[in-house]
Amino acid sequence: MEKCRMVFSGSGGQGVITAAIILAEAAVLYENLIAVQSQMYGPEARGGATRSDIIISDSKINYPKVIQPNVLVCLTQQAYNKFYPIIRPGGLLVTDTRYVKTQRKADAIQRELPMFQTVMEKIGKPIVFNICMLGVVISMTQLVKSESIMKVLETRIPSGFLEMNREALTIGMAMGDESIN
Amino acid sequence: MEKCRMVFSGSGGQGVITAAIILAEAAVLYENLIAVQSQMYGPEARGGATRSDIIISDSKINYPKVIQPNVLVCLTQQAYNKFYPIIRPGGLLVTDTRYVKTQRKADAIQRELPMFQTVMEKIGKPIVFNICMLGVVISMTQLVKSESIMKVLETRIPSGFLEMNREALTIGMAMGDESIN
Numbered sequence: 001m002e003k004c005r006m007v008f009s010g011s012g013g014q015g016v017i018t019a020a021i022i023l024a025e026a027a028v029l030y031e032n033l034i035a036v037q038s039q040m041y042g043p044e045a046r047g048g049a050t051r052s053d054i055i056i057s058d059s060k061i062n063y064p065k066v067i068q069p070n071v072l073v074c075l076t077q078q079a080y081n082k083f084y085p086i087i088r089p090g091g092l093l094v095t096d097t098r099y100v101k102t103q104r105k106a107d108a109i110q111r112e113l114p115m116f117q118t119v120m121e122k123i124g125k126p127i128v129f130n131i132c133m134l135g136v137v138i139s140m141t142q143l144v145k146s147e148s149i150m151k152v153l154e155t156r157i158p159s160g161f162l163e164m165n166r167e168a169l170t171i172g173m174a175m176g177d178e179s180i181n
Numbered sequence: 182m183e184k185c186r187m188v189f190s191g192s193g194g195q196g197v198i199t200a201a202i203i204l205a206e207a208a209v210l211y212e213n214l215i216a217v218q219s220q221m222y223g224p225e226a227r228g229g230a231t232r233s234d235i236i237i238s239d240s241k242i243n244y245p246k247v248i249q250p251n252v253l254v255c256l257t258q259q260a261y262n263k264f265y266p267i268i269r270p271g272g273l274l275v276t277d278t279r280y281v282k283t284q285r286k287a288d289a290i291q292r293e294l295p296m297f298q299t300v301m302e303k304i305g306k307p308i309v310f311n312i313c314m315l316g317v318v319i320s321m322t323q324l325v326k327s328e329s330i331m332k333v334l335e336t337r338i339p340s341g342f343l344e345m346n347r348e349a350l351t352i353g354m355a356m357g358d359e360s361i362n
Contacts (some may be wrong), residue, residue: 040216
């Protein structure tokens with residue numbers, strides 16, 4: 001496995017940092033990988049675009065910051081406008097159709113998916129939007145198994161909410177599978 | 182202000198990553214500072230010592246990883262044993278008396294505080310142990326105001342739990358104030 005460098009971006013309340021931490025923990029605790037996860041908060045964070053970096057690898061990671069991500073997820077227009085230029089040529093760009101109008105064709109596999117809308121229609125809880133996004137990412141990258149994500153969720157959230165998270169993850173994975181075929 | 186480099190360490194469930202994120206957000210959103218917050222998960226994370234790095238500064242931060250922290254917090258014996266050697270000479274080392282027996286005198290201001298015990302006696306909820314620890318850190322470093330931490334908490338947790346968090350923060354701040362005088 002090569003190093004996979006990812007940036008999840010969006011606005012504060014969308015849970016992109018949490019999603020990044022869950023993915024990193026799943027990779028390390030249940031898939032025998034190494035991960036580093038970070039966020040830089042600059043003056044621009046006050047404007048509203050949150051960014052969370054994750055690198056997953058099977059060998060030592062020296063530099064924790066992502067310069068050019070293989071995988072870039074943008075959940076708001078502001079995040080898309082800001083981070084669009086950093087994607088690695090040939091990488092994967094995932095945006096949410098409800099929040100982002102893409103303006104250019106990226107030099108990347110570009111997928112505009114109705115993640116938010118589907119979560120609202122099928123589950124009705126915006127709080128699991130980030131888990132649906134994780135489902136898309138793991139299905140498209142095959143980085144970690146869904147069971148590993150669920151094991152992390154089991155240690156983090158009350159059992160009454162697990163089913164809703166599992167459902168969001170499954171919706172995301174189906175959406176990712178479909179968009180790749 | 183100089184850059185303040187911090188490492189919060191402990192075991193998975195103690196909330197050291199959450200505490201680091203809350204502190205970074207408070208600094209950036211309400212104190213006009215710049216922050217970077219990261220965690221490296223290596224094979225050792227499977228052993229149990231979680232580490233979260235935070236750098237807070239009033240100017241650009243180039244390298245997100247902390248090599249020698251000015252402030253090192255250790256909430257378990259394992260974390261203490263592992264990270265003790267990295268403290269910056271003259272820095273601040275905070276440990277919890279319930280979980281850590283310090284074995285050497287560090288070349289640092291060393292404070293062993295009954296954070297866990299006091300939280301359990303006065304609040305009875307281990308979940309706010311990390312917020313008490315944050316109270317100690319902000320009181321000893323004067324990095325951010327307690328109101329800035331509370332503003333972040335208000336956006337993150339249900340209002341019914343805010344009072345408990347405020348109490349834990351206040352307990353920590355009192356403990357920090359006392360231990361410095």
